[in-house]
């Protein structure tokens with residue numbers, strides 16, 4: 001063989017391999033790439049959670065610890081499964097977006113490897129449950145075989161048809177692989193309003209006994225949430241085998257947001273919209289949003305959900 005042709009052939013083969021192998025350096029550098037090398041930037045994630053998420057010290061601590069441990073493990077025995085619970089506007093979707101952004105920094109990679117299922121949008125008819133079960137299994141199997149480090153986010157879990165979520169049980173179990181597909185690196189997030197009322201009860205009880213928010217015990221809340229969603233018909237996890245078989249690793253409470261947290265959200269929104277931080281305006285909006293319970297007005301019943309529109313109206 002002539003040396004120049006041989007070298008060119010080798011170079012060509014190397015470039016082709018780089019372009020077509022799923023996690024090659026060239027592909028990851030310039031195109032979207034599945035996060036095969038576990039490049040989750042834990043310090044960056046920590047910074048984002050600490051600086052951007054207000055009033056959720058319990059949730060952010062657990063999320064950070066869980067993701068750090070799972071990403072350190074080279075061969076996790078099961079996917080990481082976290083279930084977020086809390087009232088509307090407390091930051092469940094917001095935190096899930098921060099996780100996705102830190103897992104996949106490039107927009108194109110996020111589009112390919114982060115998968116969102118909205119129960120209302122994707123599974124609207126309870127009578128089609130058989131078909132949904134198959135679809136869901138196919139989606140998960142297909143996506144994990146393309147990229148083991150796939151992120152699945154299920155929102156509006158409380159609207160999920162009863163029994164549907166159990167169809168993904170085999171993929172969440174402790175197994176080496178199923179038909180050649182290894183699921184251990186996948187991450188599943190469930191976002192749920194169910195359990196929110198119980199979290200509020202605990203938080204209010206603490207407040208009434210003049211105990212600090214920081215003293216709310218996480219373990220009590222977690223076991224309460226697990227029992228609550230298992231027994232609640234409208235949780236998406238009613239009598240679920242995922243709960244019975246302990247396949248949900250973390251039940252994560254999102255506490256109700258107080259006046260001072262709403263103020264921080266408003267301040268952030270003003271900054272984001274390019275307005276001056278007007279203290280009087282911040283106080284006016286925050287006071288109008290702190291409305292629960294009606295006699296004490298400690299919490300915002302909509303969390304920070306309507307902050308953007310309130311700021312739009314007021315500026």
Ligand SMILES: Nc1ncnc2c1ncn2[C@@H]1O[C@H](COP(=O)(O)OP(=O)(O)OP(=O)(O)O)[C@@H](O)[C@H]1O
Nearest residue numbers: 052053054087088089090091092093094265304305
């Ligand atoms: N704890 C928080 N810290 C900072 N911003 C927050 C927080 N909670 C909510 N927000 C702001 O409010 C917006 C709406 O919150 P988000 O969608 O995360 O609420 P949610 O808990 O998912 O509500 P729902 O249960 O109705 O889906 C976010 O995009 C974010 O801007």
